[in-house]
Amino acid sequence: MSTDASASAPASVAADARPARSDRSSTERLTPDDPRLSFDGVTGWSRDDGGDGGSGLLPLRMPLDRLGTALSPTLARLARTTAGxxxxxxxxxxxxxxxxxxxxGGSPLDLRVDGVLVHRWTGxxxxxxxxxxxxAGxxxxxxxxxxxxHLGVTRIVAVSLSGHRSPPLAVDRPGTRWVVYGSSIVHCMFAAGPSETWPALVAAERGWRLRNLGLAGEAYLDPVLARTIRDAPADLITLELGINAYLRGGFTARTWGPAVCGFVEAVRDGHPDTPVVVLTSLAAPGREEAVNAAGMTLVETRAATAEAVRVLQRLGDRALHLVDGxxxxxxxxAGRVYADGLHPTAEGEHVLADRIGAELERALPEGGGAARQRSVR
Structure with missing residues (x-):
């Protein structure tokens, strides 16, 4: 077992008039599926220990039952990570x-109180x-x-609260439901912590309800992911596409554009009017003009992604938007934003959050992106 109580400066607090109710020394132990623990970014739970003998419940960000159709053990493993x-x-x-x-996995666990980061645990x-x-004491x-x-698999055995006067309550989650899919750019490999990935920062600033479907190295437009997004509650959908297809040479000039069209149209089966934003590949110095194993450059891959979006727009999809990476x-x-020529640094995540967040707000119906409940600090 390990115990860690290191903290940054505490959040400021205000008085509350709730009457005292219970003994301050009381401890209440909650199971992870207790309704008073308001989970976000999940679709359900798994008791499967994943073959490693772990106990507790695993919160799932996507259903596991059809992952076998991707024929990728790596995708199946990444689907169990708790990103977002x-x-x-x-x-x-x-x-x-x-x-x-x-x-x-090595990524930390973050604890925020009233939106302010107060603990970051790395074990x-x-x-x-x-x-x-x-x-608040x-x-x-x-x-x-x-x-x-966000980079590993985390099972929860229990959550205990101590020293409370009043009973714990669920937290209302009324904000825009946002689903974001993509590669390691969405999975966020070098973020300082799970609450400081660019999707987390965008969502927290605007009060959106994030569901992160980032899959490092595995964003290949698998039909199982299209169906997952199709079936997910969503008021806004973001698809970051292209870099994995280019790096692994998984698609040719003939197949990539149609695959993008097919993925978007499958998502549309469940979200006919929901704003969908396609984000093309961010810059990758040294790779822009390099020809991959399938005979494409990154410039050509990015152009084919954009053309696929324009084709669907010409066919009448007025809720489909394009953001040039x-x-x-x-x-x-890129040298200022990236850690390794491809993935943003911890500071770079904040750059992406500012720029992508502004683009996403423009895609929402008027007023849909205006509510900013709090800022992440």
Whole structure:
């Protein structure tokens, strides 16, 4: 077991007039599927230990039953990672304790109170009991939000609250439901923590309900992912497309554009009027004009993606939008934004959040992107 209670500066708090109700020394242990833990970014739960003997429940960001149709063990493994998965509870507890089983991956676990990051825990694979003091000190109910590691598999055994006067409550989630699909650019390999990936930053600033379907190295337009997005509740959908297809040479000039059209049209079967934003590949210095194994350059792949979108727009899809990845990260800025010539640094995630977030707001119906509940700091 491990315990970690390191923290940044506590969040500011305000008084609350709730009457005292229970003994301050009380501890309440919640199972992960307790309705008072408001999960977001999930579609269900799995008790499957994944073959590694882990216990607890695994929150799923996509259904697992049809993943075999992709014929990719790597995709099946990545589908179990908890990118974008978080839960919140409204409580005046003085401390929260998490019992979790974490797999390899190395990304931290974040805890935010009223939108402010107060703890970031980094631990290795294994079963952990992690205790966090809450900065409000039990003085008033606050929204406590836990972001699970985004690069690994995390199972939850229990969540315990202690030192509270009033019972924990579920947190209302009224915001725009946003589904984002893509490669490691969406999975966010070098983010400082799971709540500071660019999709998390975009969602938190605007009060959107994020569901992250980033799959590092596996964004190949698999039909199972098109069906997953088709069946997911969504008010906004973002598809980051092209870089995996180019790097692995998985599509030719003949097949890539039609595959993009087919993926978007499959999504449209469940979301005929939902705004869909296609984001083409960001800049990749040294790769822009290099010919891949399928005979395409990245420039050509990006152009084919854009042409597929324009074809669907000409056919009448008025809710389909195109964002050129070179306007998000131009070649000239890549050295400042990237850690390795391809993936954004921790600071680069904030650059992407500012630029992509502004583009997504423009895609929503008037007023749909205007609500900004809080900023992530």
């Amino acid at each position: 998965v978080r839960f919140a509870v409204r409580t005046d507890a003085a401390a929260i304790e998490l019992e979790v089983v974490t797999g390899p 290795g694979p294994g079963r952990h009991r992690i205790a966090f003091a809450l900065p 039990g003085s008033r109910p606050a929204e406590v939000e836990v972001w699970l590691p 070179l306007t998000v990260v131009p070649v000239a800025e």
